[in-house]
Amino acid sequence: MEEKNNIQxxxxxxxxxxxxxxxxxxxxxxxxxxxxxxxxxxxLIKRVKxxxxxxxxxxxxxxxxxxxxxxxPTKDLQNASANN
Amino acid sequence: xxxxxTRPRYDTPTHYLFYWAGLLIDEAKKKGIKVIDxxxxxxxxxxxxxxxxxxxxxxxxxxxxGSPEAVxxxxxxxxxxxxxxxxxxxxxxxxxxxxxxxxxxxxxxxKNGAGGFIGYLQPFxxxxxxxxxxxxxxxELAAPVLKCSNQVGTxxxxxxxxxxxxxxxxxxxxxxxxxxSSSEAINSFLLPILFWNxxxxxxxx
Numbered sequence: 690m691e692e693k694n695n696i697q698x699x700x701x702x703x704x705x706x707x708x709x710x711x712x713x714x715x716x717x718x719x720x721x722x723x724x725x726x727x728x729x730x731x732x733l734i735k736r737v738k739x740x741x742x743x744x745x746x747x748x749x750x751x752x753x754x755x756x757x758x759x760x761x762p763t764k765d766l767q768n769a770s771a772n773n
Numbered sequence: 774x775x776x777x778x779t780r781p782r783y784d785t786p787t788h789y790l791f792y793w794a795g796l797l798i799d800e801a802k803k804k805g806i807k808v809i810d811x812x813x814x815x816x817x818x819x820x821x822x823x824x825x826x827x828x829x830x831x832x833x834x835x836x837x838x839g840s841p842e843a844v845x846x847x848x849x850x851x852x853x854x855x856x857x858x859x860x861x862x863x864x865x866x867x868x869x870x871x872x873x874x875x876x877x878x879x880x881x882x883x884k885n886g887a888g889g890f891i892g893y894l895q896p897f898x899x900x901x902x903x904x905x906x907x908x909x910x911x912x913e914l915a916a917p918v919l920k921c922s923n924q925v926g927t928x929x930x931x932x933x934x935x936x937x938x939x940x941x942x943x944x945x946x947x948x949x950x951x952x953x954s955s956s957e958a959i960n961s962f963l964l965p966i967l968f969w970n971x972x973x974x975x976x977x978x
Contacts, residue, residue: 710965717903717904718900718901718902718914718962719785719901719903720899720900720901720966721785721786721789721898722896722898723838723839723873723895723897723898724872725896726785727785727901746895746896746898750965753969753972754964754968754969757968
C-alpha cells in the first residue's frame with residue numbers, strides 16, 4: 690500500500706491476491722467483523738473491491754498474516770528446506 | 774473471588790459470545806467462584822455500575838461490541854466509556870472482549886487504578902459456520918478463535934494475573950496457528966484470523 694496525499698492506494702495486485710484468498714473460504718462461512726456485524730464471503734469480496742472500511746480491514750488482516758510468513762523463525766525455515 | 778460477566782445477545786456476534794462466555798461461567802462455578810451474570814437484558818449500564826459500586830468484585834469480563842472509547846451491553850447501550858464508569862474498576866482485573874477498546878478505554882481504566890486490563894486494538898474477527906448458528910459451541914470454525922480468546926478468562930478464573938492470562942492466551946493462539954499451519958490441516962483460511970486477533974490483543978498491568 691502506498692500513501693498519496695494521505696489517501697491509501699492499494700494496488701490491484703494486492704486486491705486480487707486478497708480476493709483469491711477469500712475465494713478459498715467455504716461458502717457456508719460468514720465472518721463476524723467486530724461492530725459491523727457478520728458477512729457472507731461474497732459480501733466481503735465486494736467490500737474488498739470497493740475498499741470501504743470493512744474491505745480495508747480484511748485487506749489489512751490478510752496482509753498482516755502474509756507479512757508474518759516472511760518472519761518465520763530460522764528453525765521453521767530449516768525444517769522447510771529439509772523437507773524439500 | 775467474585776467475577777462479573779456481561780454477555781448481551783442481540784445479533785450474530787453477541788449470540789456467539791453469549792454462549793462462549795457461558796463456558797467461563799460454568800468453569801468459574803465449578804471452582805466455587807461466585808459469578809454475577811449480566812446476561813441479555815441485564816447487560817445494562819445502570820446494573821453494571823451499581824454492581825461495580827456495591828460488590829467486592831475482583832474480576833470483570835465484558836463481552837459485546839466496542840470502540841476505542843466504549844463498550845456496549847444489550848442492544849448497543851454503552852455500559853462503560855471514557856469518563857463514565859472507569860473509576861469503578863479500581864484494583865480489579867478487566868478483560869474486554871470487544872473491538873478496539875484497548876486503544877483508549879483500556880489505558881484510561883488503568884490510569885484510574887485497575888489491577889490489569891486485557892483487550893483488543895482492532896476489530897475482533899471470527900468465522901461462523903452458518904450451519905451451526907443454533908449450536909455455537911459446536912461450530913468448529915469459530916471454536917479455534919474463541920477458545921484462544923476464552924483462555925484469557927479461563928486463566929483469570931484460575932487466579933492468574935492479567936499478564937499471565939494474556940500470555941496463556943497468546944501461547945494458545947501460537948499453538949493453534951501451528952496446528953492449522955501443518956500440511957495436513959484443512960481450513961487454513963483460519964490462519965490470518967487467528968494471527969489478527971493474537972496480534973491485536975493487548976495487556977496493560
